[in-house]
Amino acid sequence: MACETFYLPTVIYQGIGCFEQLGKVAASHGRKALLACGRHALRRAGILPRALELLSAAGVGCALYDQVEGEPTLPMVSQGIALARDQGCDLAIGLGGGSAMDVAKAVAGLLPLAGSPAEYLAGRKVERPGLPFIAVPTTAGTGAEATKNAVLIDPQQGVKTSIRHDSWFARAALVDPALTLHAPRAVTAAAGGDALCQAIETYVSIGASPITDALCEDALRRIGRSLVRVCEDGSDLAARADMLYGSLMGGMALANARLGAVHGMAHPLGFRYNIPHGVICALLLPHVMAYNLPYATAKYARIAEILGVNTSGMAAEQAAEAAVQAVAEINRRIGIPATLRGFGVPREDWPAIIAESLPSGSLKANPRPMQAEDVQAVLEMAIG
Ligand SMILES: [Fe+2]
Structure with a gap:
């Protein structure tokens, strides 16, 4: 007997210009967002400023974590969680490539849980859903906007592996090809x-x-x-x-x-x-x-x-x-x-x-x- 399942709970917004829906989509999932992205590229491309405008216009507050550079690491996730807790965020948005999306995904998933991100990367089970997570890819590669795992590096243990949970799929993904035009x-x-x-x-x-x-x-x-x-x-x-x-x-x-x-x-x-x-x-x-x-x-x-x-x-x-x-x-x-x-x-x-x-x-x-x-x-x- 064969019984395969196919599961994808993400609402996918697709098309050139669908990024303009970010504020409306975010407002339907929370009131204050932790926005994870890289340091420079999206700012230079005008994408980050537009994201902040769209969130503000929709009445969604924003705590910006713009320190995702290179591959995603546990310290980035810990810093994002600390900022999101301090600012009272009830939503996380990953704006960027797989690294930014995975950091935001892990912040959303781990923020309400007891224990450190390192424990979960070492194999502790994620036992309950986290905050809502919205994915906005600006590179075409990892497909992290449609997956339930976050791949992270633990620099102390010298390992790169992933944390996963069925609830970690993005609630919504905004898949806008125009956002990828700036990628070098x-x-x-x-x-x-x-x-x-x-x-x-x-x-x-x-x-x-x-x-x-x-x-x-x-x-x-x-x-x-x-x-x-x-x-x-x-x-x-x-x-x-x-x-x-x-x-x-x-x-x-x-x-x-x-x-x-x-x-x-x-x-x-x-x-x-x-x-x-x-x-x-x-x-x-x-x-x-x-x-x-x-x-x-x-x-x-x-x-x-x-x-x-x-x-x-x-x-x-x-x-x-x-x-x-x-x-x-x-x-x-x-x-x-x-x-x-x-x-x-x-x-x-x-x-x-x-x-x-x-x-x-x-x-x-x-x-x-x-x-x-x-x-x-x-x-x-x-x-x-
Ligand atoms: Fe891959």
Whole structure:
């Protein structure tokens, strides 16, 4: 007997200009918002000032936490919680990329709970819902606007992992492609590489279902035709829209079907060698695909087709290999390194990287079962 569930309680506002609804949407969920975002980019782009105007016009107070830089960390979450408690916030808004959304998501989820954020990242169960959380993505990559987990770094313990709860889905997500126009090329490439990776990993994951397959296929169609384009010309709004909707659909799918070995290995590698999440995911993707080939042949063959490879006359195995090549070619064109060679990943670190990868839920959802020797084999391939 099979019984898959698909759950997404988020109201998604979508379309160019839907950001203008922020005040109205926020007012329906609370009276004072903790707004988490980065330090400079959104201010310069005029997005943060407009968000503050929209909230104010709707009568929603705002406590601004604008210290989210780089990957999201526990100290950012603790600072956000302290500010939100001090200011009496009853709502959190994440405005930015995956980092800002995950910090806001964790602030909302953990604020009413006893215990420190570190305890929850170490495995303490989240037992009840937190504050409402609203997601406003300004990059196209993580799909965090549609997922129930926050990925965080604990600098003291030296770990990067996630806290999750069914109540942590955003109450509302404002998915406005115009907000992504300002993202610089490097950010666009890394985030887009993550979006491509998430759609492919979820498509072949052991938790995939007809619904997640449909989402992943359309995500791949959009990302496949627009990722290189958006890196070449960031002002192409149609391509930006493809990327943002592709990223959203990948997020909706992964929240229900889980990911794969790339994401299982990306957290320890990214944290140890300070590699942005999107870069390490995109870099590992063709290597993991090549390792998975015999376990996901039909779906990889379909990916080749979706990515525009002419597969007519090819055997499934050949078409599946062509998908690996197509992904490697996209990486080359958007400037993702092909191997780990330049990042200094010494062999003496491999046992720790392998040990940290193995407990990952993503790794367990990979179509090819992954034991220590399998993770090592992928590292051998990726090191170049
Ligand atoms: Fe990711």
